[in-house]
Amino acid sequence: MLKFFRKIRQKLLIEGSLKKYLIYALGEIALVVIGILIALQLNDWSQFREERKLEIEILGEIKDNLLQDLNIEHIQNLKYLNHTYKSSQIILDHLNNDLPYQDSLAKHFAWLPSSANFDPVTSGFELLNSTGVNIITNDSLRMNISVLYGVHYTWLSEFLKDRQYLNNTPLFNDMMKKFNTFKIYDSATPRDYEKLKIDDDFKVLVQQNGHIIGETIENYEKVIIKKAHQLVGEISEEIEKFK
Numbered sequence: 001m002l003k004f005f006r007k008i009r010q011k012l013l014i015e016g017s018l019k020k021y022l023i024y025a026l027g028e029i030a031l032v033v034i035g036i037l038i039a040l041q042l043n044d045w046s047q048f049r050e051e052r053k054l055e056i057e058i059l060g061e062i063k064d065n066l067l068q069d070l071n072i073e074h075i076q077n078l079k080y081l082n083h084t085y086k087s088s089q090i091i092l093d094h095l096n097n098d099l100p101y102q103d104s105l106a107k108h109f110a111w112l113p114s115s116a117n118f119d120p121v122t123s124g125f126e127l128l129n130s131t132g133v134n135i136i137t138n139d140s141l142r143m144n145i146s147v148l149y150g151v152h153y154t155w156l157s158e159f160l161k162d163r164q165y166l167n168n169t170p171l172f173n174d175m176m177k178k179f180n181t182f183k184i185y186d187s188a189t190p191r192d193y194e195k196l197k198i199d200d201d202f203k204v205l206v207q208q209n210g211h212i213i214g215e216t217i218e219n220y221e222k223v224i225i226k227k228a229h230q231l232v233g234e235i236s237e238e239i240e241k242f243k
Contacts, residue, residue, distance in 0.1 A: 016036065054135060056192070058135065059124075062153065063236065069228065074220070074225055076222070077118060083111055088111075088112060088210030092203065095197050095203055101190075105193075108159065111185060112171060115163065118157045118160050120190050126143070133145075144234060148224075148228065153224070155214055160216075174205060
């Protein structure tokens, strides 16, 4: 191709037609520029396709992680929290209303200082951070992913850890002194049940424990789980767009 163009230029020079030569030269330059632009366009398109392919892979992994959390982690945590909350209400009802001791209370006592731990699957979010969050082209979706993992998930994880140390520990220590047997989740038998009925400090600890757990359950269900479900839907819609 270059040899062909060179022959044309030589012919025009021999003919001595400067005007034709200049027109031809400009045309040749235009062809070169157009070729470069086309090459750049193809390169940009190829890069765009590769980035979108990676974006879909990351979104797919984040979606799988969220579904795994929703189907396992969140269900298990809410089960524990609801069980503890129910037990605290039953214990308080018996102590405050001077109800007689029942063997079933041993199980409820054993659940009072129980705790849940939040350990979400974050491989997709970690891949997003290592790749760069701007790989997600949808601004709203990118923001919602960052908020769920960076704010809500972080809060839940830290809150449950803090609750375990700041709230459960005093209750656990108090029960170790006032119970003959204590095996968490299994059985806890008070040394003197009648004294517990008039033990205001113990009842305050149980009441605080139930109150905190009740608020945790409400926030868990109305905020975190709700937003996780919404994000799964948003990711599914975004993946469908690319398909």
